[in-house]
Amino acid sequence: MEDCNRLNNLVIPHLEMLVCLLLEIFFQLPPVKGKPLYVENVGVDLWSSLFKVVELKSIVRQKDHVFAELLNRLRIRSKGTPMQDNDIEILKRCEMGEVGSALHIFPTNRQVNEHNVVQLLNMCPEHVQINAQDFVNSKKTGKLELMKGHHAKAYDTCLAETLLLGVDARVMLCKNVDLMDGLVNGVCGTVTHIVYGNDNNTFPQTVYVKFDDKEVGAQRTRCGNASAVAVGSTGIEPEEERVTKKGGLRRQFALKLAWACTVHKVQGLTVDSAVVCLKKIFSAGQAYVALSRFRSLSGLVIQDFEDKTIYCKDNINDAIQSMDPFLMKNPMSHILNTHTFTVFLMTVQNLTLHCVCTHLRLNCIAVTETWLPADSSYHSVNINGYTFDSSPRSSSYSSSNPALVDLQGQQHGGVGMYSADSLKLNMLKVPDVNLECLVYNCLPYNILTAVIYRLYPMALFKEYLGKLLDWLDPRSNTIAVMGDFNDDIRKSLTICKFITDKGYVQLLKTPTTERGTLIDRVYVKTHYQVESIVLPTYFSDHEGIVCSFQCTTDDDL
Structure with missing residues (x-):
């Protein structure tokens, strides 16, 4: 878990x-x-x-x-x-x-109402009855005017015609009042004050509620009545809704008694x-x-x-x-078998915030933009069954070139590699090539895998990448160089031509980002049969890439 x-x-x-x-x-x-x-x-x-x-x-x-x-x-x-x-x-x-x-949780509204009234009478002997203010359009002026009594029928409203309330009454908001302040339909609390205006002793100006969750109404509480703030209460003011087909309006507090509620109302609560x-x-x-x-x-x-x-x-x-079933068809099922070496490449954009699902039986998981500092503890990013190694940005450069000196001091960047404990893999010590990179050797297949992240000028990058490729070349007949090159191959072939001229093939043909760019690359030089698939990821604007090397005979092992 x-x-x-x-x-x-x-x-x-x-x-x-x-x-x-x-x-x-x-x-x-x-x-x-x-x-x-x-x-x-x-x-x-x-x-x-x-x-x-x-x-x-x-x-x-x-x-x-x-x-x-x-x-x-x-x-x-x-x-x-x-x-x-x-x-x-x-x-x-x-x-x-x-x-x-x-x-109390009841099946029907009638049971709820009966229990709430009984509790109100017992707990709030000085309760009040708040009659809704209903308005109609004046036939003379066309403006809304307060009517005597109430609308014969009110449609699509949570505002009650008559509301019984009292200090210490348990209440629930029955409408979304302020989403940002947590004042949403269903939150419960206790009435602490019922405040009337100077010119109206029948319809309250504000009802103050101390909500069970202290975060609910916190913004209003900070700006509210001083006496109410002292007890952490939130001012609830009347709401207005159109309730008739002819534009009739109702003004009432979006509250209801809440010593009890229906099963439907508690659905989703704990x-x-x-x-x-x-x-x-x-x-x-x-x-x-x-x-x-x-x-x-x-x-x-x-x-x-x-x-x-x-x-x-x-x-x-x-x-x-x-x-x-959602996972009934696995697009990679034909390339995942016992005679396959698989690498999954992804740009994670902060490894500590994500983790890897290993149900695809991947041999290696190459990650770029790990954002890990040099002194980071790997405990927070460990995955059961895998060994993790990292090359953070801060320890990847030794050159005095101003571009690299500036880059070394910047956050983010960095690469890492998860290697399955079930397969014999060895991390190689790479010479000082001033690249954010890691190189692994899969010993049973003799496949070298290099993961790279590039952010500095292309001319300088080509110089150091060339040194890495020359160092890799004599060490194996099968080499994979992959990573985030931050260079769209659809607009520039400079780096692609540089690598393919050294005998590599670039596998990816489809965009690897949500913006439709192809900046993540997989270059291979091999005699194995190779396949690659681009897979969506939920957390990054980069897609994931699976690269598979498949043996044709047992002699390839």
């Missing part, structure tokens, strides 16, 4: 677009009164024709193995399948927990403790979503447990099975 976190899926098999699908979404809840996206009768069969399946198996929310496995079984349990006795026993034990004032009521479950997946919000069983309290309420939609599995 540590390796994959550093270079998380850097090698992505050939694809036109990267789409990440969490399969758990299919077993959760569709929109209220809406259709799941995986059904076919929504105008187009999205999933079977356009998408590929990636199954993510690592569970992040639950660290308790027993609880995680239980939830996995509940997630895919069909309505007619008996629940395991052990699972029933575990869940029934959760009925004996303490309720207290914890968050909670440490809460009470889940399974009475009046009306939808497949609803009970699973409620139960799976918890990090552990210790924080879960269940009311009205019935195992028949926990089930999934039967056609979800059929929908998933109809989709093609």
